[in-house]
Amino acid sequence: DAKTTQPNSMESNEEEPVHLPCNHSTISGTDYIHWYRQLPSQGPEYVIHGLTSNVNNRMASLAIAEDRKSSTLILHRATLRDAAVYYCIRNQAGTALIFGKGTTLSVSS
Amino acid sequence: DTGVSQNPRHKITKRGQNVTFRCDPISEHNRLYWYRQTLGQGPEFLTYFQNEAQLEKSRLLSDRFSAERPKGSFSTLEIQRTEQGDSAMYLCASSLLAGGKDTQYFGPGTRLTVL
Numbered sequence: 427d428a429k430t431t432q433p434n435s436m437e438s439n440e441e442e443p444v445h446l447p448c449n450h451s452t453i454s455g456t457d458y459i460h461w462y463r464q465l466p467s468q469g470p471e472y473v474i475h476g477l478t479s480n481v482n483n484r485m486a487s488l489a490i491a492e493d494r495k496s497s498t499l500i501l502h503r504a505t506l507r508d509a510a511v512y513y514c515i516r517n518q519a520g521t522a523l524i525f526g527k528g529t530t531l532s533v534s535s
Numbered sequence: 536d537t538g539v540s541q542n543p544r545h546k547i548t549k550r551g552q553n554v555t556f557r558c559d560p561i562s563e564h565n566r567l568y569w570y571r572q573t574l575g576q577g578p579e580f581l582t583y584f585q586n587e588a589q590l591e592k593s594r595l596l597s598d599r600f601s602a603e604r605p606k607g608s609f610s611t612l613e614i615q616r617t618e619q620g621d622s623a624m625y626l627c628a629s630s631l632l633a634g635g636k637d638t639q640y641f642g643p644g645t646r647l648t649v650l
Contacts, residue, residue, distance in 0.1 A: 460638075469539075469626050469641035470578065513577060519637040522568060522591070523628075525577025 429453075430514045435530045438504045446499040446529055448514030453494050456518050461488065461499045463510040464528070470513065473499065509533045537561075539642035541627050547648045548617055555613045556645045560629030567610050568639060569602055570626040571595065578626050584610060585632070617649045 431449040438444045450459065458477050462470040474481055474488045476497070481488040487500040501508055513528040540559045548554050560567050565586050570578035581600070582592045586607035596602075599617075604610040614621055624646050628639040 462641075467624075467644075467646075469628075469644045472638055472640055475638060519635050520566070520632050521637075522580035522583060522593075523570075523578070523639060524580065527575075527577055 429516055429524060430526055432512075432514050432526065432529045434527070435532065437532045437534065438501075438508075440505060440533055440535045441503050444501040444504045444508070444531065444533075446501075446512050446514075446531065447496065448498070449496050450514070450516045451495040453516050454518075457516040458519060459488065459490060459494075459497050460515045460517065460523065461486070462513045462515065462523075462525075463508075464513070465510050470525075471510075473512070504531075504533045506533050506535060539627055539629050539640055541625075541642040541645050543645060544643060545646050545648075547650065549650050550617055550619060552617055553613065553615045554617060554647065555611055556625055556627075556647075558610045558612070558627030558629075558642060560609070560627070561631075561640060564629035564631045564640075565607070566630040566632050566637065566639075567604055568628040568630070569610070569612055570628065570641075572624040572626060572644070573622075581612075614647075617647075619649050622647055622649045 460475040461473040464470045476488045489498045511528040568583040569581040572578040584604040599615045602612045624644045626644045628641045630637045630639045
């Protein structure tokens with residue numbers, strides 16, 4: 427049980443922002459929210475994670491709802507290299523990651 | 536920081552043969568995880584180590600599978616008497632569990648094909 431719900435697929439145009447939603451309505455107070463992405467035939471790549479507050483890094487931003495039952499990964503300007511499967515995962519530190527099927531993001535030029 | 540490395544990247548074997556994969560984690564990382572990924576699915580947890588101690592095994596890890604991390608550095612995953620159902624990508628991840636944080640970084644994976 428992945429414990430998160432994501433759309434199967436999303437489409438975007440190059441250089442436009444992308445908002446990838448994730449629902450984790452049963453999240454516990456100590457669960458972190460992680461986002462990974464995976465290109466074909468590669469291992470998952472860490473994108474960002476957060477606990478309660480919104481987070482920014484060089485790759486993306488993570489917006490966490492006030493009740494923590496949902497979050498959104500924001501890619502500010504999509505590029506063709508951002509086309510990948512994006513996984514939203516909730517887990518406690520020190521435990522294994524439980525992956526769902528993720529969201530397949532397509533980016534068109 | 537050279538990242539997590541895995542060898543070999545690809546392995547083709549015949550059913551019934553034994554195979555061994557190696558994972559070299561990021562230096563100083565105390566946690567090491569093994570996952571398996573089949574086509575169209577997300578990775579599934581197999582087992583993990585804290586230093587040299589194997590702390591948890593998934594029910595997916597049948598008795599044909601064994602993993603070691605003898606000196607708390609690199610790890611090996613062995614599959615004995617391989618079956619066609621073992622064909623998958625085997626992924627290794629490492630992390631530094633400290634201060635309540637545990638971000639896992641993945642290697643490129645070893646793709647196993649059992650004929």
